[in-house]
Amino acid sequence: MTLDDVLVKVYVEFGNKEGLPKVYNNAIDNIEKTDFIVFVHDDIWLNDVLFFDKVISSKFDVIGAVGGLFWGVPKGFPIDEKPLIWTMATCGKGASGFMLHDLHTYGDHFLPSSYGYAPLETITLDGSNIIFTRKAVESGLRWDEDFNFHWYDMAVCFSAREMGLKVGTAPILLTHGSVGASVA
Amino acid sequence: MTEVFNNENYGKHSFTFIVATQTTEEDWRSGKKELPLM
Numbered sequence: 001m002t003l004d005d006v007l008v009k010v011y012v013e014f015g016n017k018e019g020l021p022k023v024y025n026n027a028i029d030n031i032e033k034t035d036f037i038v039f040v041h042d043d044i045w046l047n048d049v050l051f052f053d054k055v056i057s058s059k060f061d062v063i064g065a066v067g068g069l070f071w072g073v074p075k076g077f078p079i080d081e082k083p084l085i086w087t088m089a090t091c092g093k094g095a096s097g098f099m100l101h102d103l104h105t106y107g108d109h110f111l112p113s114s115y116g117y118a119p120l121e122t123i124t125l126d127g128s129n130i131i132f133t134r135k136a137v138e139s140g141l142r143w144d145e146d147f148n149f150h151w152y153d154m155a156v157c158f159s160a161r162e163m164g165l166k167v168g169t170a171p172i173l174l175t176h177g178s179v180g181a182s183v184a
Numbered sequence: 185m186t187e188v189f190n191n192e193n194y195g196k197h198s199f200t201f202i203v204a205t206q207t208t209e210e211d212w213r214s215g216k217k218e219l220p221l222m
Contacts, residue, residue: 005197006197006198007197008189008200008201009187009198009200009201010187010201010203010221011186011187011188011200011202012185012204012212012219013203014186014205014207014208015208016206017206023202023204024202024204026185030185031185031200031202032200034198034199035198036197036198036200037199038200040201040202040203042204042205042206042207042219042220046221052197055199175220177220
């Protein structure tokens, strides 16, 4: 598949000061109908020449590059004081997908995070790259605007699953421009 | 939202990317700040 086979549009909310869910919902409600909406952080490189093929062939309704197979609060975690990241919420019980991290402190070296086999149905997805299919959008899936920059990715996965939508990973190669909070 | 790319070729599948950034459009267009996706 080449770019001739797909319509690609990119919208950027420059100078953003809002929480991501608010920006994302605003986009859903205002852009033209599309088969896939790719919500992506501003420090993500798409390295995968088969990105479109892998997303199109996915059997999931909400798709990410990496995610967790379990969600729980680790024993002793101060959940009222700091956000629980999806990697911690797996409680060591499994994850899916692969991601490179661009570690500026190590020159041109990249840190690979290999979480596990993909594609797999997951409980959570990492918010650096989450894709809604048309089915997800038309089912009414929206981001929870009670959150800003944490929790929102797990929350939308919970919402999707409650709606009967399938959440899972695709074996997409991405590079995250930071270690982020998702390093396994 | 600012549309920054559109290949204007409706094919079999359509993808719309949404990026939120603190970077200003001026800084991006001048090359002062990089947005990897673009």
